[in-house]
Amino acid sequence: MICNDKLFAYRFTLFGRVLTVVLLGVLLVSCSSERNKANHLQITGSSTMAPLLTEIAKAFEQRHPHTRIDVQTGGSSRGVVDTRTGLADIGMASRALKPQERDLKAHTIARDGIAIIVHRDNPITALSRAQVQAIYRGEQRNWQHFGGHDADINVVSKAEGRSTLELFLDYFELRSSDIKAHTIIGDNEQGIKTVEGNPNAIGYVSIGTAQYSVEQGVAIKLLATSGVIPSSEAVRNGTFPLSRPLNLVTVKEPQGLAAQFIAFTHSAAVESLIEQQYFVPLAH
Amino acid sequence: MHSGLALRCDSRLLDRVAQTLLWLLAALVCGVFCWLLFDIVIEGGAGLSWSFLSQLPEDAGRAGGIASILVATLAVLVVCLSVALPIGLGTAIWLAEYSDHLIVARWVRRSLQLLAGVPSIVIGLFGYAFFCRALGLGYSLLAGGLTLACMVLPLLVGALEAGLRAVPEPLRQGAAALGLSQAGTLLHLLLPAAAPALMAGLILSVGRALAETAALLFTSGYVTRMPESLADSGRVLSVHIFDLTMNVAGGDHYAYTTALVLLGLLCAINALARLAVGVLFNGNVRRNEQVFSQ
Amino acid sequence: MYRSRIDRLLQIALPLLALLAAVIVLLILWFLWLESWPFIASGDLFNSNSWHPSESQYNLLPMVLGTLVTALGAVVLAAPLGLAAALFCRFYAPQPLARIYRWILELMAGIPSVVYGFWGLVVLVPMIARWQGPGTSILAGILVLTLMILPTASLLAEAALEKTPEHWIAGAYALGLNRWVMVRHLAIPHAYGGLLNALLLQAARALGETMAVLMVCGNIAVLPSSLFNPVRTLSANIALEMAYALDTHRAALYFSGLLLLLTVLLLVLGAGRLRQEYKHA
Numbered sequence: 001m002i003c004n005d006k007l008f009a010y011r012f013t014l015f016g017r018v019l020t021v022v023l024l025g026v027l028l029v030s031c032s033s034e035r036n037k038a039n040h041l042q043i044t045g046s047s048t049m050a051p052l053l054t055e056i057a058k059a060f061e062q063r064h065p066h067t068r069i070d071v072q073t074g075g076s077s078r079g080v081v082d083t084r085t086g087l088a089d090i091g092m093a094s095r096a097l098k099p100q101e102r103d104l105k106a107h108t109i110a111r112d113g114i115a116i117i118v119h120r121d122n123p124i125t126a127l128s129r130a131q132v133q134a135i136y137r138g139e140q141r142n143w144q145h146f147g148g149h150d151a152d153i154n155v156v157s158k159a160e161g162r163s164t165l166e167l168f169l170d171y172f173e174l175r176s177s178d179i180k181a182h183t184i185i186g187d188n189e190q191g192i193k194t195v196e197g198n199p200n201a202i203g204y205v206s207i208g209t210a211q212y213s214v215e216q217g218v219a220i221k222l223l224a225t226s227g228v229i230p231s232s233e234a235v236r237n238g239t240f241p242l243s244r245p246l247n248l249v250t251v252k253e254p255q256g257l258a259a260q261f262i263a264f265t266h267s268a269a270v271e272s273l274i275e276q277q278y279f280v281p282l283a284h
Numbered sequence: 285m286h287s288g289l290a291l292r293c294d295s296r297l298l299d300r301v302a303q304t305l306l307w308l309l310a311a312l313v314c315g316v317f318c319w320l321l322f323d324i325v326i327e328g329g330a331g332l333s334w335s336f337l338s339q340l341p342e343d344a345g346r347a348g349g350i351a352s353i354l355v356a357t358l359a360v361l362v363v364c365l366s367v368a369l370p371i372g373l374g375t376a377i378w379l380a381e382y383s384d385h386l387i388v389a390r391w392v393r394r395s396l397q398l399l400a401g402v403p404s405i406v407i408g409l410f411g412y413a414f415f416c417r418a419l420g421l422g423y424s425l426l427a428g429g430l431t432l433a434c435m436v437l438p439l440l441v442g443a444l445e446a447g448l449r450a451v452p453e454p455l456r457q458g459a460a461a462l463g464l465s466q467a468g469t470l471l472h473l474l475l476p477a478a479a480p481a482l483m484a485g486l487i488l489s490v491g492r493a494l495a496e497t498a499a500l501l502f503t504s505g506y507v508t509r510m511p512e513s514l515a516d517s518g519r520v521l522s523v524h525i526f527d528l529t530m531n532v533a534g535g536d537h538y539a540y541t542t543a544l545v546l547l548g549l550l551c552a553i554n555a556l557a558r559l560a561v562g563v564l565f566n567g568n569v570r571r572n573e574q575v576f577s578q
Numbered sequence: 579m580y581r582s583r584i585d586r587l588l589q590i591a592l593p594l595l596a597l598l599a600a601v602i603v604l605l606i607l608w609f610l611w612l613e614s615w616p617f618i619a620s621g622d623l624f625n626s627n628s629w630h631p632s633e634s635q636y637n638l639l640p641m642v643l644g645t646l647v648t649a650l651g652a653v654v655l656a657a658p659l660g661l662a663a664a665l666f667c668r669f670y671a672p673q674p675l676a677r678i679y680r681w682i683l684e685l686m687a688g689i690p691s692v693v694y695g696f697w698g699l700v701v702l703v704p705m706i707a708r709w710q711g712p713g714t715s716i717l718a719g720i721l722v723l724t725l726m727i728l729p730t731a732s733l734l735a736e737a738a739l740e741k742t743p744e745h746w747i748a749g750a751y752a753l754g755l756n757r758w759v760m761v762r763h764l765a766i767p768h769a770y771g772g773l774l775n776a777l778l779l780q781a782a783r784a785l786g787e788t789m790a791v792l793m794v795c796g797n798i799a800v801l802p803s804s805l806f807n808p809v810r811t812l813s814a815n816i817a818l819e820m821a822y823a824l825d826t827h828r829a830a831l832y833f834s835g836l837l838l839l840l841t842v843l844l845l846v847l848g849a850g851r852l853r854q855e856y857k858h859a
Contacts, residue, residue, distance in 0.1 A: 295755075295756055295758065295759050296756055298758050298759075299756045299757050299758035299759070302670075302757075302758040302761070303670055303757075303758075305662070306662050306665055306666045306670050307666065307670065309658075309659060309662035309663070309666070310662060310663050310666035310667075310670075310671070310679065312659075313659055313662070313663050313728060313732075314679065314682060316725065317682055317683075317685075317686050317725075317729075318682070320686075320689075320693075320694075320697055320725075321682075321685070321686075323697065323701070324693070370595065371595050371598055371599055372599070373595075374591060374592050374594075374595030374596065375592075375595050375596040375598075375599040377592055378592035378593055378595065378596040379596065382589075382592060382593070383593075383596075389596075390850070391600065392596050392597075392599065392600040394843075394846050394847070394850065395599075395600040395602075395603045395604065396599060396600070396603070397778060397779065397782065397842075397846045397849075398603045398782075398839065398842055398843055398846055399602060399603040399606075400779045400782045400783060401781075401782025401783065401785055401786050401838075401839065401842030401845070401846070402603070402606055402786055402839060402842075403785075403786035403787070403788050403812075403813035403816065403835065403838060404691075404786065404787075404788050404789075404813075405788045405813055405816050405817045405820070405835075406606065406610065406786075406813075406816065406835045406838070406839075407606070409609075409816075409820070409832075409835075410605070410606045410609050410610075413609055413613075414605065414609065434602050437599055437602070438779065439730075439779070441599065442734070442775060442779060443734070443737065446737065446738065446741070446771075446772055446775070447737075450741040452743075465582040465584065465585050466585045466588060467582065467584040467585050467587075467588055468582075470588075480740075481737065484733065484737050487684055488684075488687060488730060488733060488734075490688070491684060491687040491688030491730075492687070492688075492730075494688050494690070495687070495688050495689060495690045495691060496690070497690055497691060497692050497789055498788050498789060498817060521690075522690040522692060525690055525692050525693060526690070526692045526789070529692060529696045530692070530696075539696075543689070543690070543693050546688070546689075546690065547685055547688065547689070550684075550685060550688040551685065554684055
């Protein structure tokens with residue numbers, strides 16, 4: 001090794017020099033990108049809305065070159081907080097504004113319904129409000145009671161703070177501590193996969209996601225709730241009661257690029273994007 | 285060593301039993317992993333194509349490809365390693381060679397072990413608060429890389445320190461006797477001798493870095509646009525997989541394909557790491573190959 | 579000793595780098611402390627008997643237990659399996675097979691936790707559900723965690739075993755000892771430090787794992803009574819609710835992060851004590 005000293009020293013120095021050049025180059029490149037406030041929008045918030053807003057942002061950037069719309073996730077509450085503090089220009093909130101948030105402006109861009117789902121092999125096709133309450137309160141534990149198989153009901157619910165849960169609790173007049181669940185999930189897809197994996201499970205997810213999954217052959221099915229069969233159409237024309245607004249939140253009336261963007265979200269081009277993400281465009 | 289290591293008449297039986305047991309357990313472990321690998325390859329193989337690697341994501345990731353995501357992942361990795369390697373090397377050398385008599389060394393080692401136990405989500409939140417907000421980097425690849433460096437440091441230091449400690453003492457004494465400076469001993473003797481450990485540490489770190497999701501979601505972000513600089517936000521492979529499986533309806537298919545690409549990337553980087561360390565240290569990376577195999 | 583300029587530079591630079599590495603975790607602790615202070619100050623920790631933040635109930639005990647049980651189970655499973663895999667690779671497998679095995683382990687160490695969790699959700703959980711109960715359970719969590727920490731644990735253990743001095747092995751064979759005796763009485767004792775370190779690092783990782791347990795453990799914040807009951811871990815708790823939490827709820831979540839770090843600290847200190855004892859043995 002000592003006799004390879006010169007070769008080693010040469011290679012080491014060469015490596016060091018190459019690394020320095022590379023790093024300097026990288027730094028130079030990173031300083032040269034334009035960070036112009038006037039054509040840059042930062043949007044943060046709900047992970048439910050993030051895929052939709054990513055697509056809308058892309059469409060907007062194509063129509064308005066030299067603009068940059070960055071979409072980040074972090075949850076509806078983060079979206080609201082970031083908008084208030086100015087860290088984000090627009091916030092995404094997959095719920096109506098809370099009373100303490102009424103000083104902000106909400107722009108609804110779509111609606112999302114919530115459907116109760118069970119495994120496809122479950123013979124039940126509809127549940128009344130009282131029955132759902134009994135199941136989620138843990139008062140009825142066996143599908144047999146409702147005309148199904150003799151099996152324990154596996155109750156799937158959502159984690160606290162999620163707007164889906166709040167909507168569910170609100171509609172079925174339950175409190176969070178009333179619910180006796182067996183599995184708590186975070187995102188819609190986790191719910192679908194959990195119900196798909198267990199023939200005795202019952203859960204609630206976004207209607208659009210559920211409908212899409214059924215079309216793709218996932219082994220779940222949607223239950224009629226209080227007599228109404230869940231569908232995007234029903235949400236659109238208001239006959240389906242379990243629905244929530246998808247809001248873009250700003251501190252005051254939007255101006256400049258933000259105003260352009262929000263106006264864009266109400267245009268016809270975005271309607272097809274909304275449907276592609278399995279949400280419900282607003283009825284005109 | 286134990287006294288009474290005289291040949292026991294049942295020790296050959298023990299060896300046979302151990303051999304069978306070890307083969308069985310190893311096969312069990314391998315079997316489960318191969319099952320998982322198999323699932324990924326089968327489900328993801330269909331979507332793999334050149335256009336998948338070269339196009340940008342479309343339709344929330346359900347169509348198009350992952351070009352921007354690959355670039356973002358590589359950028360974050362480069363930042364992570366360029367920060368973690370110097371710090372990790374320096375720390376490991378200091379711990380192994382300079383500080384045995386110091387009590388503070390024990391605390392440095394403990395703090396690194398503690399760092400290894402920080403939940404990835406906490407590191408993500410910390411990274412957001414410190415790198416993105418306090419240091420003003422915002423959602424960026426740079427912030428993501430720095431956060432990853434924090435996660436990867438314990439592994440790197442652990443592997444490297446063990447490698448340096450395993451270098452036999454006579455080597456150091458000989459170097460001192462010949463009048464070689466400490467730096468010289470390090471560069472020409474110790475580091476080359478510890479090269480296999482460096483490689484192992486690098487490979488483990490790259491594996492850990494590529495596997496990290498929560499930490500990067502909050503620091504390098506969610507944007508799928510092709511990043512133009514380190515200050516841009518970009519989505520990495522693991523975050524993309526997370527989004528496709530958990531957040532986007534119908535994203536499973538491309539999630540598997542992305543996972544397959546991630547594994548391929550890991551293989552490629554590992555091979556590259558072996559090559560790089562081999563070239564630098566004159567091929568000293570041939571591991572202490574098993575002396576006796578039966 | 580001859581002091582060249584570079585030596586002097588190293589004498590300053592190296593401790594600084596080490597200090598930088600050590601400071602990171604201190605920064606994280608400080609950050610967690612700052613963020614969780616509102617919760618600690620409110621005293622809600624001690625007068626809650628369940629976890630229902632919307633009703634100001636912040637009892638963390640079920641989650642602490644969930645974390646400990648799943649991590650412990652994973653370590654108990656992964657330790658022997660990891661050691662077996664490492665011994666297999668190093669001493670019992672023919673060279674080409676060992677290389678392939680190591681390659682598979684390296685690959686597995688790089689798979690995102692999301693993929694493990696997802697696979698657990700769609701493969702393991704239905705399997706367990708057919709046997710008993712909801713499927714999303716402590717058992718599922720333990721199995722998935724074991725899968726996650728096994729590759730790195732094996733690789734680290736194998737690296738530790740590789741450092742067994744060659745002349746020891748040669749000497750053992752020269753004395754007529756067979757492979758198992760050599761492994762048990764020479765290789766493993768020599769590698770105790772490295773093996774313990776590997777186990778420690780991976781136990782810490784198991785305690786902190788977020789995504790995978792989030793998907794397979796069921797996330798019910800209630801004290802479990804059997805292996806098939808669902809359970810929520812501290813880190814899954816943070817991941818589930820942080821995005822939507824405000825004020826005290828948020829501070830409570832940061833506090834659970836702090837709690838987790840304290841658990842890891844205890845683990846690290848305990849392992850350090852163990853190692854001291856082995857050094858004197």
